[in-house]
Amino acid sequence: MTTTEDIIAENRRRYEALKAQGQGHAPRALPPPSPLGLKLDEDAVLHAETIPGGWYWTTELHAGEALRLALDHGPSSVALVAWNAADTSERLNYADTVKVQWTSSLRKGRVLFSDMGRVMLSLIEDSCGAHDALVGGSNVGSNAARYPGGPHRNTRDNLVLAALKAGLGRRDIPACVTFFAPVGVGAEGRFTWNEAGRRAGDYVDLRAELDLIVVLSNCPHPLDPAPDYAPNPVTATRFKAPIPGPDDLCRTATIEAVRGFENNAAIGF
Template identity: 80%
Template sequence: MSDESVIAENRRRYEELKRAGQGHAPRALPGPSPRGGVPLDEAAILHRETVPGGWYWTTALKAGEALRIALDHGPSSVALVAWSAKDPSERLNYADTVKVQWTAALRKGRVLFSDMGRVMLSLVEDSCAAHDALMGGSNTASNAARYPGGPHRNTRDNFVLAALKSGFERRDIPACITFFAPVSVGPEGRLAWNEAGRAAGDFVDLRAEMDLTVALSNCPHPLDPAPAYAPNPVAITRFRAPQPAADDLCRTATIEAVRGFENNAFAGL
């Protein structure tokens, strides 16, 4: 069988499984949140943090709390990994996040899945929908190949430090999702960077659906073509999210999300 025939058969099978998996038409997702941020109730704010360019940050995030990650100081890319606080062997799974929702395009209304089929985080606000769930973060080699005068801090080493600080080991670090990384996939499967997809003032709000340990890394994405290593600081706000309504978009947008939240309920999360 030729390569073209294999590709065509795999595509046919994928579309068949997608139709069977979705079962019914998903809810239409809204447009982006307004750049600059949806105002937060000051009484709901629990903590503010500024993560300098090149650095990392870790936090405990209780179910019902949320993180706002905001590009208040200019464009940057922020990689994220997460572990269940109840059972740290359960962790973010970016491959399942893509497969289960049948899309790598993360945006308002989508959710982030664990490797146990449960929902860890909901994307309740998002101003740009320009996030990378395919390539992962930078490492020593990718930085050395792109930036002279190093070494420079990178996402892999940042997550090693974050994991050790949180009582984990290197083997406990899952693959990351990178926010504000405008990566697109061309018709031949090549990844490309579109800087116009993000701007100062962009932000995301991530609501925790279980108790979590979260680590963030503020380092340039490996595909970012900027010639200088100069990531901007990133503003982080941890706050109490409003109680989700019965028709909450993230919980009802797709049948896959509904099943993920049913798994949460079954596990008592």
């Protein structure tokens, strides 16, 4: 009789075989998390915005610019979606981001892919390494099930409002990636939450590899066990990123990333 453990073991074996076949060579080792307190060059800063708890923010981000998301006011979770500014039919694809890089772990050295196989954003610094590319954001139902006294603002509605302001609609909204959401997967395939995986002062720096429209939503993650709806403000800072060198980690960490940047170069980025 085939047990659940047998099925999990067989799926793992098939996954590892496909991973080895797809990579073709060993990926570069990724560094430890970036240190807390790493300051930005003041001359490089273009704009800073404080996103209140429950709200959203939209910005254009040009290739070569970067966006720092920082938990300066305490723990929170920030959902992100993005579109190619020149052709909004191209959008963030977190499913491809996970399967192309053979991991759901987003950290310094990883990249976020579009649905056209191009790299949209690179994680050039990251003090946290606890980000969610599996669950998605909150909605009316998830908030109602968790928080009394609502309704409360949620990520799905925030993304709809932001899309409308950008001339887009519901059908244009991709699934989001959520930063500072310490989601894990247990041995039996169930999602877990590790609050110790994020700290006040954590940050992530995202370098744009295409000209982008980016939307951020600062709402509690659906798995956040905190009993109260009380997201802290989040600081978003646009800045000029250092010019990447030929050995740039994000561009060379995996053969999949190399191919993604080749696709970028084919359209002039």
